[in-house]
Amino acid sequence: MQKKVNFTTKDGFNLSGVIHFPEHRVTQAYALFAHCFTCTKNINSAVNIANALADEGIATLRFDFTGLGASKGDFADTSFTTNVNDLIDAAEFLGQEYEAPQIIVGHSLGGTAILAAAKNIPSAKAVATLGSPASPEHVLHHLESELETLKQEGQATVHLAGRPFTFKQCFVDDVHNHKMDYRSLGKALMVMHSPIDDTVSISEAETIYKSALHPKSFITLDKADHLISKTEDSMYAGHVLASWARRYIDLKEKTEIPEAKDNVVVAAQTSEGFLNHVNANGHEFLADEPERLGGTNLGPTPYDYLSTALGTCTAMTLNMYARRKKLEVSKVIVNVSHDKVHAEDCDHCKDKTAKVDQFARTISIEGDITPEQRQRLLEIADLCPVHKTLHSESIIKTKLQ
Numbered sequence: 034m035q036k037k038v039n040f041t042t043k044d045g046f047n048l049s050g051v052i053h054f055p056e057h058r059v060t061q062a063y064a065l066f067a068h069c070f071t072c073t074k075n076i077n078s079a080v081n082i083a084n085a086l087a088d089e090g091i092a093t094l095r096f097d098f099t100g101l102g103a104s105k106g107d108f109a110d111t112s113f114t115t116n117v118n119d120l121i122d123a124a125e126f127l128g129q130e131y132e133a134p135q136i137i138v139g140h141s142l143g144g145t146a147i148l149a150a151a152k153n154i155p156s157a158k159a160v161a162t163l164g165s166p167a168s169p170e171h172v173l174h175h176l177e178s179e180l181e182t183l184k185q186e187g188q189a190t191v192h193l194a195g196r197p198f199t200f201k202q203c204f205v206d207d208v209h210n211h212k213m214d215y216r217s218l219g220k221a222l223m224v225m226h227s228p229i230d231d232t233v234s235i236s237e238a239e240t241i242y243k244s245a246l247h248p249k250s251f252i253t254l255d256k257a258d259h260l261i262s263k264t265e266d267s268m269y270a271g272h273v274l275a276s277w278a279r280r281y282i283d284l285k286e287k288t289e290i291p292e293a294k295d296n297v298v299v300a301a302q303t304s305e306g307f308l309n310h311v312n313a314n315g316h317e318f319l320a321d322e323p324e325r326l327g328g329t330n331l332g333p334t335p336y337d338y339l340s341t342a343l344g345t346c347t348a349m350t351l352n353m354y355a356r357r358k359k360l361e362v363s364k365v366i367v368n369v370s371h372d373k374v375h376a377e378d379c380d381h382c383k384d385k386t387a388k389v390d391q392f393a394r395t396i397s398i399e400g401d402i403t404p405e406q407r408q409r410l411l412e413i414a415d416l417c418p419v420h421k422t423l424h425s426e427s428i429i430k431t432k433l434q
Contacts, residue, residue, distance in 0.1 A: 034087075034330075040126035042099065042119055049103035050074065050096030050123070052131070053087040057319065057331055059308070061090040061284045063127055064136035065154075067120055067143030068095065069164075069260065070172055071193050073102035078140060078163075078261040078270075085271025091136065091278075096123055109188065109199040112207040113146065113169040120150040128156060135159060135282040138274065141233060141259065145169050148213060148241070151220055159278040161223040163270060164259050166233050167240035169208040176200060215244035221281040222249040225270055232259035250277060290317065308332070340369040343392055346419035351398070354413045362400035362410075369394050392423070 034054045041047050051074060054060060064086050068079050074095040083093040098119050100108030120137070127134050133156030139147030144165025151160050166172070173180065179189035179200070188201045215222075222245045226238035242251050252273055257266040290300045293312040299320070301309045307328040309320040320335060322328025333341070344367040355362035374391045398410055414420070 038094070038096075038126075038130075040096075040123065040130075042122040044099070044106075044115070044118070046099045046104065046106040048096050048099065048105070048119065048123070050094050051083075053083040053093045053095075055087050055090045055092065058090055059285060059287075059305070059319075059331065060092045060132075062092075062136065062278075062282050063132045063134045064091050064093040064138060064278075065120065065124055065127065065134040065147075065157075066093055066095040067116070067137075067139035067147050068098070069141035069143050070175070071101065071108075071196070071198055072141075072143075072260075073097050075102065076140075076260065077264070078267040081264055081267035082138065082140075082163075082261075082271035082274070085268045086136075086275050089272060089275035090284075091275055092131070094123060094127055094134070109201055112204050113142070113149075113172075113211055114207050116143070116146040117150045117153075120146055121153045124150075124154040124156065136161070136274075136278045138163070139165060140261070141165055142169065142172050145171075145213070148215065148218065149211065151218060157220055158283070159221045159223065159281045160218065161225065161274050161278075162238075162241065163225045163254070163261060164227060164230050164233050164238075165224075165241065166237045167244070168213055169211050171233065171237065172208060173205065176205070180205065213244075215241060216246055218245055221278075223252065223274060223277050224249070225252045225254050225274075227254040227257040227259070227261075229256065230259045248281070252277075305329075336371045340371050340392065342419045343367075343394065343417075343423065344369040346417040347394065347396065347414050350417040351396070351410055351413060354410065355400070360400065360402050360406055360410075362398060362402060364399040366397040366399075367394060368397075 034056050036052045036054065038050045038052055039047055066079055066083055068074055068076055074097045079095045083095050086093045097104035098116050099106035100111045124134050135156055136159045137147050137151060137154060137157045138161045140163045144162030147160060151157055175193060176191055179191050182189040183200060183202045183205055188199060190197050190199050224238050224242045226235050228235050242249060254266055254270060261267045261270060288300050288302055288310040290310050290312040291298045293314055295314060298312045299309050307322040308331055311318050311320055319332030320338065321330055321332040322334055323330050347367045348365045351365045370393045372391050373388045375388055396414055398407060
């Protein structure tokens with residue numbers, strides 16, 4: 034699940050981002066992703082890595098640096114230092130609105146910026162780079178043809194990947210003045226790089242790795258290009274990164290559910306709102322409420338499960354009858370919805386002022402059967418055990434343990 038977000042930097046610029054949340058599972062930690070030089074948050078590698086991290090239970094924010102993509106500001110007025118500050122502001126935004134990031138990741142120059150910002154992101158425990166240069170000065174090779182113009186005139190337009198970008202001399206001065214200190218990183222480091230990267234040599238990764246102290250790890254992204262443009266490469270990087278980071282970050286403790294044998298056990302932590310962890314005879318799943326009702330939408334609602342009970346029981350009963358009677362039925366589809374209706378719309382309800390539960394059930398039967406056989410199957414549907422339970426009186430015995 035993706036959610037668009039915006040946050041304002043200390044410099045007053047509104048930046049555009051997207052958070053990838055895990056689907057149908059509890060978020061265990063948060064990560065921050067920095068895109069490559071003059072790229073945007075929507076580059077394929079950023080999207081794929083964020084998806085992979087979300088698949089592993091890690092919510093990930095990717096955003097556009099100031100002056101790029103959908104973010105406000107003038108790119109010409111930005112620098113390596115403003116990129117670093119954007120990352121610090123993004124981490125603070127996550128901490129204020131969601132949860133501070135324990136994992137910070139950067140691609141290309143974004144990785145160098147992540148390394149520079151790490152000391153000012155106290156929540157970060159695991160830092161990772163992908164195809165990143167050891168020094169921000171490396172980026173100047175993109176501007177080599179205009180460096181003299183920048184020095185003489187103060188600014189110049191450079192075409193990168195077919196797009197024009199305006200740079201100022203202050204950008205050049207800034208990268209010259211920024212010195213990287215990897216020995217004082219104080220966080221776990223993962224360096225990922227491709228040996229065939231023709232934009233940032235793997236020797237840059239070697240410099241980062243050798244300069245940093247343990248714990249540190251290196252993963253080769255063999256056969257990947259600099260932009261990690263192939264889906265299989267970027268997804269691999271994201272999944273490996275998640276597995277590695279788990280060793281160093283604090284994961285949310287999984288809600289323990291007592292063993293269930295021939296029964297259903299539900300465990301719910303007060304701090305998790307409407308979220309419930311369910312063990313139904315050894316099968317674990319979640320129940321929740323939609324966001325509009327204050328839930329986190331990580332699972333079906335209780336009434337969804339009630340509708341599911343009726344639908345599955347109906348399908349099981351019909352297929353069992355079709356097998357026993359050797360009917361040419363290939364598939365049964367049951368659609369169930371639940372609602373509260375006024376009793377005045379109910380023919381057999383005694384109290385016409387109350388509301389009653391109504392389950393609307395639509396049955397589709399695929400197969401070569403006669404109209405008479407279809408009608409009989411419709412009658413059989415009402416004989417499903419859950420249908421009978423919903424129609425009969427029930428007794429609920431409750432005790433405190």
